[in-house]
Amino acid sequence: MTNLSLSLLTDAVDASMPLAAKLFDEIGRKTADTAGVSREPYSPAEQIAVDVLTEAARSLELEIAADSFGNGYFTLPGSDRGVPGWLVGSHVDSVPSGGNYDGLAGVIAGITALAALRRAGSAPACDITVMGIRAEELSSWYGGHHGGHIGSRAALGSLPAAELDSAVNSRSGRALREHMRAAGFDPELVGKGVPYLSPDKFRGYLELHIEQGPVLENREVPVGVVTAIRGAARARSCRCLGTYTHSGAVPHEYRSDAVMAAVELVRELDLEWERVRAAGGDLVFTVGQFFTDSRVHALTKVPGEANFSLDIRSQSEATLKDMAALAERLARDIAARRRVRFDFGYFSLQSPAVMDAGFRSQLIDGACVLEIPHMEIPSGAGHDAQDFAHAGFPAAMIFVRNAHGSHNPDEAMDIADFALGTRLLAWMLAQN
Amino acid sequence: MTNLSLSLLTDAVDASMPLAAKLFDEIGRKTADTAGVSREPYSPAEQIAVDVLTEAARSLELEIAADSFGNGYFTLPGSDRGVPGWLVGSHVDSVPSGGNYDGLAGVIAGITALAALRRAGSAPACDITVMGIRAEELSSWYGGHHGGHIGSRAALGSLPAAELDSAVNSRSGRALREHMRAAGFDPELVGKGVPYLSPDKFRGYLELHIEQGPVLENREVPVGVVTAIRGAARARSCRCLGTYTHSGAVPHEYRSDAVMAAVELVRELDLEWERVRAAGGDLVFTVGQFFTDSRVHALTKVPGEANFSLDIRSQSEATLKDMAALAERLARDIAARRRVRFDFGYFSLQSPAVMDAGFRSQLIDGACVLEIPHMEIPSGAGHDAQDFAHAGFPAAMIFVRNAHGSHNPDEAMDIADFALGTRLLAWMLAQN
Numbered sequence: 001m002t003n004l005s006l007s008l009l010t011d012a013v014d015a016s017m018p019l020a021a022k023l024f025d026e027i028g029r030k031t032a033d034t035a036g037v038s039r040e041p042y043s044p045a046e047q048i049a050v051d052v053l054t055e056a057a058r059s060l061e062l063e064i065a066a067d068s069f070g071n072g073y074f075t076l077p078g079s080d081r082g083v084p085g086w087l088v089g090s091h092v093d094s095v096p097s098g099g100n101y102d103g104l105a106g107v108i109a110g111i112t113a114l115a116a117l118r119r120a121g122s123a124p125a126c127d128i129t130v131m132g133i134r135a136e137e138l139s140s141w142y143g144g145h146h147g148g149h150i151g152s153r154a155a156l157g158s159l160p161a162a163e164l165d166s167a168v169n170s171r172s173g174r175a176l177r178e179h180m181r182a183a184g185f186d187p188e189l190v191g192k193g194v195p196y197l198s199p200d201k202f203r204g205y206l207e208l209h210i211e212q213g214p215v216l217e218n219r220e221v222p223v224g225v226v227t228a229i230r231g232a233a234r235a236r237s238c239r240c241l242g243t244y245t246h247s248g249a250v251p252h253e254y255r256s257d258a259v260m261a262a263v264e265l266v267r268e269l270d271l272e273w274e275r276v277r278a279a280g281g282d283l284v285f286t287v288g289q290f291f292t293d294s295r296v297h298a299l300t301k302v303p304g305e306a307n308f309s310l311d312i313r314s315q316s317e318a319t320l321k322d323m324a325a326l327a328e329r330l331a332r333d334i335a336a337r338r339r340v341r342f343d344f345g346y347f348s349l350q351s352p353a354v355m356d357a358g359f360r361s362q363l364i365d366g367a368c369v370l371e372i373p374h375m376e377i378p379s380g381a382g383h384d385a386q387d388f389a390h391a392g393f394p395a396a397m398i399f400v401r402n403a404h405g406s407h408n409p410d411e412a413m414d415i416a417d418f419a420l421g422t423r424l425l426a427w428m429l430a431q432n
Numbered sequence: 433m434t435n436l437s438l439s440l441l442t443d444a445v446d447a448s449m450p451l452a453a454k455l456f457d458e459i460g461r462k463t464a465d466t467a468g469v470s471r472e473p474y475s476p477a478e479q480i481a482v483d484v485l486t487e488a489a490r491s492l493e494l495e496i497a498a499d500s501f502g503n504g505y506f507t508l509p510g511s512d513r514g515v516p517g518w519l520v521g522s523h524v525d526s527v528p529s530g531g532n533y534d535g536l537a538g539v540i541a542g543i544t545a546l547a548a549l550r551r552a553g554s555a556p557a558c559d560i561t562v563m564g565i566r567a568e569e570l571s572s573w574y575g576g577h578h579g580g581h582i583g584s585r586a587a588l589g590s591l592p593a594a595e596l597d598s599a600v601n602s603r604s605g606r607a608l609r610e611h612m613r614a615a616g617f618d619p620e621l622v623g624k625g626v627p628y629l630s631p632d633k634f635r636g637y638l639e640l641h642i643e644q645g646p647v648l649e650n651r652e653v654p655v656g657v658v659t660a661i662r663g664a665a666r667a668r669s670c671r672c673l674g675t676y677t678h679s680g681a682v683p684h685e686y687r688s689d690a691v692m693a694a695v696e697l698v699r700e701l702d703l704e705w706e707r708v709r710a711a712g713g714d715l716v717f718t719v720g721q722f723f724t725d726s727r728v729h730a731l732t733k734v735p736g737e738a739n740f741s742l743d744i745r746s747q748s749e750a751t752l753k754d755m756a757a758l759a760e761r762l763a764r765d766i767a768a769r770r771r772v773r774f775d776f777g778y779f780s781l782q783s784p785a786v787m788d789a790g791f792r793s794q795l796i797d798g799a800c801v802l803e804i805p806h807m808e809i810p811s812g813a814g815h816d817a818q819d820f821a822h823a824g825f826p827a828a829m830i831f832v833r834n835a836h837g838s839h840n841p842d843e844a845m846d847i848a849d850f851a852l853g854t855r856l857l858a859w860m861l862a863q864n
Contacts, residue, residue, distance in 0.1 A: 139732075213681030230680055236731050246837050247718035247743045248662055248812030249645030252709060259719045260702055267699040270692055277684060286679035287691045288733045291723040299668050299741045300571075301720045309731045311679045380680030405678050 004120050004430050006369065012116035013423045019056065020112040020422070021415065027052050028100040036409025039094040041135030041142075041150065042070065042176075042183035049092040053107060053132050060115055062130075067196040068186040069154035070134045076114045078126035084203040085127030086429055087393070088113070089384055091136030091151065098137070099411030101210045105400065105418060107132045109208040113426035125432045126203060131155075133384050135176075140407070142167040142176060145346065150176065152384040156391040157195030164190060199392035204359060206428060207385045208398040208421050210413050215377055216401035222417040223424060224377035224399030225363045228315040229386040230282070231352035233324040235310040235344040240265075242340040244296065244304035255302050256339040259292060262306040265330050265342070266290070269310075272326055276319060283319055284380055286311040310344070315352045315378050324349070353386035359396035359428075366427045372420045381406075398424055436552050436862050438801065444548035445855045451488065452544040452854070453847065459484050460532040468841025471526040473567030473574075473582065474502065474608075474615035481524040485539060485564050492547050494562075499628040500618040501586035502566045508546045510558035516635045517559030518861055519825070520545070521816055523568035523583065530569070531843030533642045537832065537850060539564045541640040545858035557864045558635060563587075565816050567608075572839070574599040574608060577778060582608065584816040588823040589627030596622060631824035636791060638860060639817045640830040640853050642845050647809055648833035654849040655856060656809035656831030657795045661818040662714070662745040663784035665756040667776040669741070672697075674772040676728065676736035687734050688771040691724060694738040697762050697774070698722070701742075704758055708751060715751055716812055718743040742776070747784045747810050756781070785818035791828035791860075798859045804852045813838075830856055 004012075030052070031037045031045040039045040050072045057064055057074035065073040072092075078085060090106020110130035117124055134151030146167035153159035164177035164187050172179070180187040211217075216224050242256035266287050273285045290308040297303055312323045324347055331342035360376070367374035377399060389395040400421040403412040436444075462484070463469045463477040471477040482504045489496055489506035497505040504524075510517060522538020542562030549556055566583030578599035585591035596609035596619050604611070612619040643649075648656050674688035698719050705717045722740040729735055744755045756779055763774035792808070799806040809831055821827040832853040836842040 211681065212678050213683065214677075214686045215683065218686065232680070234731065245646075246644050246813060246839065247720055248664070248716060248745045248814070249643065249837070250812065251645065251647065251716060252705070254646050254650065257718070259722050260698070263695050263698045263702065263719070263722075266692070266695045270695065273684070284680060284683060286689070286732070286734055287695070288679055288731050288735050289724050289729045290691050290695075290735070290738065291726065291729075292721050294723065297721045297723075299666065299720050299743055300718070302718055303720050303722070306722065311731055313680045380682065381678060382680070405681070407678065 004122055008120050009116070009426060009430060010370065010423050012120040013112065013426050014419065015119055016112045016115040017415070017419055019115050020108050020418065023052060023056055023108045023111065024100060024104070027104060033097050036097040037094050037100050038096050038098070039092065041093045041138050042179045046093045046134060047183065049104065050132050053092070053111060056111055060118060062114060067155050068189045069151055069180070070183060070185045071151045071155050072132040073129050074111065074114070075127055075129040076117060076124060078128065079123045080125060081127060083126045084201055085129060087129050087131055087197070087202050087205045088207070088425070088429070089131035089133050089205065090207050090209055091133040091384060093135055093137050095137045095140040095407045097409055098407050099409055101402065101411055101413045102212070102406040103136060105210055105413065106208040109418065109422045109425050112422050113429055116426050117430065124429060128429050136384055138167060138176070141170060143170050144168045149382065149384055149387050152387045154190050155196045156387055157191065158387060158391055159190050161191040202393060204356060204394040204396065205385060205388040206396055206425060207383060208400065208425050209383060210402035210406060210411065211377070211399040212381045212406040214405070216399060217403050219375065221373050221375045222401045222420050223367060223372050223374045225360055225367065225374060226355050226379045226397035226399055227360065227376050228355055229353040229379040229383055230313040230315050231317055231320050232350045233312040233320040233347065235347045237345045238308050238310060239343045240306045240340050241343070242304045245302045247300045247302050250302060256304070257302050258306040258340055259303045261334050261338040261340040262290070262308055264334050265327070266308065268330050269323065269327060272323065281319055282315040282378060283323070284313045285323070313380055317351050320349060351390065353389035353395070355389070355396045356394035359394060362431065363396060363398065363424060363428060366424050370423055370427055372424055436554055440552050441548070441858055441862060442802065442855050444552040445544065445858050446851065447551060448544045448547040449851055451547055452540050452850065455484060455488055455540045455543065456532060456536070459536060465529050468529040469526050469532050470528050470530070471524065473525045473570050474611045478525045478566060479615065481536065482564050485524070485543060488543055492543070492550060494546060499587050500621045501583055501612070502615060502617045503583045503587050504564040505561050506543065506546070507559055507561040508549060508556060510560065511555045512557060513559060515558045516633055517561060519561050519563055519629070519634050519637045520639070520857070520861070521563035521565050521637065522639050522641055523565040523816060525567055525569050527569045527572040527839045529841055530839050531841055533834065533843055533845045534644070534838040535568060537642055537845065538640040541850070541854045541857050544854050545861055548858050549862065556861060560861050568816055570599060570608070573602060575602050576600045579782070581814065581816055581819050584819045586622050587628045588819055589623065590819060590823055591622050593623040634825060636788060636826040636828065637817060637820035638828055638857060639815060640832065640857050641815055642834035642838060642843065643809070643831040644813045644838040646837070648831060649835050651807060653805050653807045654833045654852050655799060655804050655806045657792055657799065657806060658787050658811045658829035658831055659792065659808050660747040660787055661785040661811040661815055662747050663749055663752050664782045665744040665752040665779065667742040667779045669777045670739065671775045672738045672772050673775070674736045677734045679732045679734050682734060688736070689734050690738040690772055691735045693766050693770040693772040694722070694740055696766050697759070698740070700762050701755065701759060704755065713751055714747040714810060715755070716745045717755070745812055749783050752781060783822065785821035785827070787821070787828045788826035791826060794863065795828060795830065795856060795860060798856050802855055802859060804856060
C-alpha cells in the first residue's frame with residue numbers, strides 16, 4: 001500500500017518532468033561530441049555529469065555524499081532513518097559517441113522521483129538514495145581483460161585491484177589506476193577495508209534503463225519489467241590453426257583448412273542455439289568477429305588460420321555452461337577430423353543475475369494500478385544491477401522503450417515513455 | 433614405335449642433365465630475391481630467363497624465333513619439315529618470391545630433351561619447338577579482373593585486348609599494356625590478325641610441370657600423367673550484408689547476422705562437397721578469405737557485414753555449374769530466412785581442360801616401357817596447357833613430384849625425378 005494517492009503521485013511526477021528534461025539537455029549539451037555524447041570514465045565529461053546532478057540534488061535539498069571512487073549519492077531522508085533504505089542507481093558515463101540516455105536516464109529518473117516525492121510533501125518510510133555510478137562503460141574505452149562496471153564494483157568491494165592495472169586506456173595507453181587517481185579519486189582503496197555499500201544496509205537496488213534491444217519498440221510496449229540480466233560465456237580471441245596450401249592442387253584428404261573447420265564449429269553452435277530456442281530456453285549467440293589473416297590469405301590459398309570470437313548469453317547458467325562445453329567438445333572432434341588445432345584462449349563465465357521475485361511482482365502490480373502497458377523481458381546487456389544482485393542486494397530493473405538500440409547517437413527514447421517508467425519507479429519507492 | 437633404342441634415349445637424356453642443372457642454377461641465381469626467385473612478367477628478370485634459354489638454344493644450334501609478345505621459340509628441325517610438329521612449353525616467369533622450378537622446369541625439360549635428341553644423333557620425324565612462355569603468373573603481380581596466362585593466350589589469339597588495360601600492376605599502378613610495351617613488345621597486336629600459333633600447324637602441345645599439390649609426394653610416385661586441368665567457378669569478392677546490433681539485447685528473430693548467414697552458406701557448400709566426393713566426383717572447394725570489417729566489428733556486436741571468397745574447382749564443367757547454382761540458390765534461401773543480402777559480385781567460370789586421350793595412353797605406355805613409376809592425376813592448378821587445349825590443340829601434361837607445394841621458395845623437386853620426367857618427354861617426342 002502506498003502512503004500517497006495514485007493521482008497525487010502521478011501529478012507530482014509529471015510536474016517534475018521539466019527538471020528531468022532540463023538535466024538531460026544540460027548534460028547532453030555539455031558532453032556533446034562530433035556525433036552523440038562522449039562521457040569517458042574518469043574524464044572531465046563524466047565529472048560534468050556528476051556536477052550537474054549534484055547541483056540538482058542541492059536545489060532539491062537532498063543529502064549529498066561521495067565515495068572514494070567518484071560515485072555520487074543523493075539521499076532523500078525517510079521518516080525512519082534507522083531502517084534499510086532504497087538504493088536507486090545507474091551510470092553517468094557513456095560509450096564513445098554514444099547516446100545521452102544509456103545510463104543517465106536511470107540517474108535522472110531517480111532524481112526526478114525524489115523531486116516528485118518532495119513535491120507530494122510526504123516523507124518516504126525509509127531513506128532513498130540515488131547513486132550516480134562511474135565507469136560502467138569501461139570496455140568501450142579500455143582494452144585488456146576487465147569486467148567494466150568499475151564504479152559499482154568498487155563501491156561493493158567486488159572489484160579486484162588487479163583490474164586497475166590490466167585495464168589500459170586505448171588512447172592514452174595508461175592504466176585505469178592512473179586515470180582514476182588523476183581524476184582525484186583513490187584507487188589504493190579498491191578491494192581494501194569494509195565496502196562502501198553492503199546489502200544489510202539496504203532494502204534493495206532499483207535501476208531504470210533504456211532497453212538496448214528492439215523488443216519493446218517492436219511489441220509497442222513502453223515499459224518492461226526485467227526478469228534477469230543474462231550471463232555470458234565469452235571467448236574473445238579464438239583461433240583455428242591449419243596449413244596454408246594451394247586451393248586447386250591439394251585434395252580434401254591433405255587439407256588442414258582453418259576456415260572450413262571454424263565454419264563447421266560455428267554452424268553446429270548455431271544449430272544448437274536453434275534447438276535451445278525450440279525447447280523454450282533463453283539464449284543468444286554471436287560471432288561478432290571472424291577473420292582470416294589479410295597479410296597472407298588469398299582466393300587461391302587454403303586458409304591456414306581463422307580468428308573468431310564467441311559471445312554466448314543466457315538467463316540460465318546451465319545453458320551457458322552447456323554451450324561452452326559443446327564448443328570445447330566440437331573443437332576436439334573437428335580438430336581431429338580436419339587436422340587443425342583450436343585455441344579458445346580465455347573462456348570467461350559471467351553468471352546471470354536473476355532479479356528479485358518479490359520486486360518483480362510488485363513492479364507488475366504497480367504497472368497495473370498505474371495503467372502502464374508493460375511486459376516482462378530479459379536484459380541481454382549487462383548493467384550495474386547485476387553487480388548489486390551478485391553482491392546480495394535484492395535488485396530489480398525497469399526498462400523504457402527505445403528505438404535504434406543503444407551505444408550510438410541515434411538511440412531514441414520518447415520522454416513520455418520515460419515519464420511512465422519514472423511513475424512506476426516513484427510508485428515503487430512510495431510503497432511502505 | 434620410337435626410332436631410337438630405349439637405352440640410347442635414356443643415356444642421351446642422362447648425359448644432357450648437366451645442361452639442365454646449369455640452366456636451373458644460372459637462371460635461379462640471376463633472378464634470386466630476398467627469398468626464392470622473383471621473375472615478374474615483362475620485367476628484366478623474366479627477360480634474363482629468356483636470354484639464358486636463348487643462349488642455350490644457340491649453343492645447341494636450334495632455330496630461334498620470337499613472337500610480338502615476348503615468347504621465345506627454339507626449334508629442332510624434323511626430317512620432314514612439312515608435317516605438323518610438336519610444341520613443348522611452359523612458362524619462364526614466377527610468383528613473387530616463388531620457387532625456381534614452377535614453370536621453368538617445363539622449358540628446361542624441353543631444351544634438355546632436344547639436347548638429348550641431338551646427342552642421340554637422330555633427327556626427329558617432325559619439327560619440335562620448345563616455347564618459353566611469358567606472364568603465366570600475372571595474377572600474383574596484377575590486380576583487377578584477368579585470367580593470367582598472358583603469353584600463351586596472346587600467341588593463340590585468345591587474349592581479349594581489354595585485359596591489357598583491366599590488369600593493373602599492384603606496385604606500379606600501370607596497366608599490363610604499358611608494361612608489355614616498355615619491355616619492348618607489341619600489345620597493339622593482341623587480338624589482331626592471324627594468331628601466331630594455330631592448332632592445324634601442330635601435332636600437339638606437351639608440358640612438363642612440377643606437381644603443386646602433395647599427391648605424388650604422399651603416394652611416393654615420381655611422375656604423374658595429367659587427366660585434366662580442373663576448371664574453376666570463382667567469386668572473388670562475395671559480401672553478406674546484415675545489420676550491426678547489440679549482441680546481448682537483440683533476440684534471434686530481430687537479427688540480420690551476416691556471419692551466421694555466410695557460415696550457413698559455406699557449411700552447406702562444404703556438405704555438398706562431401707556428397708560429391710562420396711559419389712566419386714572431382715571437386716575442391718576453398719574459402720580462402722573470410723572476414724568481418726575490422727574497423728567496426730566487436731565481440732559484443734551482431735556483425736552487419738561478412739566478406740568471403742569462393743573458389744570451386746573440378747574436372748567436370750557440370751559439377752562447377754551445379755556448385756555455383758547451389759551457391760546462388762542457398763544465398764536466396766538464407767537471405768530470405770535471415771533478413772540479410774548476399775552479393776557474389778562477378779562469378780567467373782573457367783572450363784576444365786581435358787587432356788588428349790591418345791597422348792595420355794601413349795605417355796602411360798612410355799612410362800611403362802621406361803619403367804618409371806607413375807600414376808594418373810588431375811591438375812588442380814591452372815597451366816598454359818589449358819589455353820592450348822581450349823584453342824584446339826591436343827594437349828598433355830607430365831607432372832614431376834615436388835615437396836612443399838609451389839608458389840613459395842621451399843618447393844623441392846628432386847633432380848632425379850626431373851630426369852625421369854624428361855626421359856618420358858623425350859621418349860614421347862621420339863615417337864614417329
